[in-house]
Amino acid sequence: MNREPTMPEEDVLSAYLDGECTDAERAWVEDELASSEDLRGVLAEVAAARDAVRALPLRDAPPEFWARLLASDADLEVEVEADTEAGAGPVPVAAATAPVDLGERRERRGRGRWFAAAAGAAAAAMIAVVVLVPQPQTATPPVGALAAAHSVRSSLQDDAVSTLAPLAVAAGFRR
Amino acid sequence: MTDGVPTWEEVARDKGRFMYTVAYRLAGNDEDAQDLVQEALIRVKRGLERYEPGSLEGWLARIVTNVFLDEVRRRRRRPTHALPDDPERVLPPSPAADEVSTQLSDDIQAALAALPEEFRVPVVLCDVADQSYEQIAASLGVPVGTVRSRLHRGRRLLRTMLSEGAA
Numbered sequence: 001m002n003r004e005p006t007m008p009e010e011d012v013l014s015a016y017l018d019g020e021c022t023d024a025e026r027a028w029v030e031d032e033l034a035s036s037e038d039l040r041g042v043l044a045e046v047a048a049a050r051d052a053v054r055a056l057p058l059r060d061a062p063p064e065f066w067a068r069l070l071a072s073d074a075d076l077e078v079e080v081e082a083d084t085e086a087g088a089g090p091v092p093v094a095a096a097t098a099p100v101d102l103g104e105r106r107e108r109r110g111r112g113r114w115f116a117a118a119a120g121a122a123a124a125a126m127i128a129v130v131v132l133v134p135q136p137q138t139a140t141p142p143v144g145a146l147a148a149a150h151s152v153r154s155s156l157q158d159d160a161v162s163t164l165a166p167l168a169v170a171a172g173f174r175r
Numbered sequence: 176m177t178d179g180v181p182t183w184e185e186v187a188r189d190k191g192r193f194m195y196t197v198a199y200r201l202a203g204n205d206e207d208a209q210d211l212v213q214e215a216l217i218r219v220k221r222g223l224e225r226y227e228p229g230s231l232e233g234w235l236a237r238i239v240t241n242v243f244l245d246e247v248r249r250r251r252r253r254p255t256h257a258l259p260d261d262p263e264r265v266l267p268p269s270p271a272a273d274e275v276s277t278q279l280s281d282d283i284q285a286a287l288a289a290l291p292e293e294f295r296v297p298v299v300l301c302d303v304a305d306q307s308y309e310q311i312a313a314s315l316g317v318p319v320g321t322v323r324s325r326l327h328r329g330r331r332l333l334r335t336m337l338s339e340g341a342a
Contacts (some may be wrong), residue, residue, distance in 0.1 A: 011327035018301065020308045020323065042331075049330040052283045052337065053302040059199045060192045065209050069216065070187060 013043050017050055179228030183220050190235055193304075197236050200299045201243045203288030211246070215239045236304035237314040240296060247292055286336040294329030297322050 008025050015021035016029045032039050181189070191212070198211035215238045226234065287295060300306045300314065308326075312319045 009324070011324045014327035014330060015308070015323050018308070018326075045334045046327065046330045049334040049337070050302055053200075053287060053298060053333070056200065056280050056283055056303065058192055059196045059208075061195050061205070061209055061212065066187070066191060069213060070184070 200303045297326040298329040
């Protein structure tokens with residue numbers, strides 16, 4: 001029984017352009033192109049779209065993006081560890097299956113920057129306090145008074161050891 | 176590089192522009208492209224230990240694509256965010272735009288970004304990342320025939336949009 005060969009779908013034209021069709025499909029396309037102006041028109045349109053996208057230039061991020069990214073390698077390390085601890089685990093080729101929330105990550109990066117700024121400001125304030133505010137250099141613990149109070153209190157209790165704790169705290173050196 | 180496996184720094188330095196191009200063609204704007212690349216590089220860092228030398232660009236394109244598709248799914252769940260294929264997000268005048276960009280390439284990029292992502296992704300993977308149908312099918316988890324069909328329909332849609340834009 002003779003059967004008409006099945007006509008390939010039109011998408012064979014893209015496969016033809018990309019060298020992704022079978023020999024039989026290629027032969028069919030070339031036969032048809034020789035006789036069908038319509039098919040030549042479709043092929044020309046598909047080829048034009050394909051060429052247009054392929055002609056698009058390489059695109060690059062602003063230089064500061066790469067500088068920031070490479071400089072923040074440690075931050076990325078932290079994020080990798082955080083993701084791994086969160087159960088994402090090492091991801092090889094298949095990678096990219098764990099859903100991500102780029103908005104959340106962007107927010108996290110923003111928070112990180114805020115925390116860094118706040119921490120920096122706090123550190124600067126502490127340095128200023130230590131350096132600029134005159135501090136008394138003598139230690140004057142009121143040991144005598146505290147010992148007297150302690151001795152009064154401890155004499156009223158059976159457990160002498162436990163009563164040493166408030167004394168120890170209160171007798172801390174004051175600068 | 177040891178045993179054909181690049182370091183993370185080498186990937187970022189040598190393939191960063193390739194990754195960014197794929198990300199930009201998928202996302203349609205610089206802000207999203209930067210987020211995609213950063214997330215992709217985190218995944219690269221996690222995956223490098225198990226990377227088997229082969230098509231590095233194929234591996235990277237696959238990771239960028241998966242990050243992109245994850246983001247598309249996430250934004251669909253939260254429709255208050257604009258989807259990447261929102262035409263209004265396609266043509267931001269970017270100070271970082273490549274000087275080589277012309278009005279024509281802007282028009283093509285706009286048409287590309289306006290394609291539904293089911294067509295845009297195979298077009299970008301084939302015509303920007305230069306992946307084979309088999310590689311694209313593996314990346315997307317669909318049969319090769321589906322890749323072929325979507326790629327062709329994507330190109331036809333693209334051509335129609337470009338023609339209408341020029342008219």
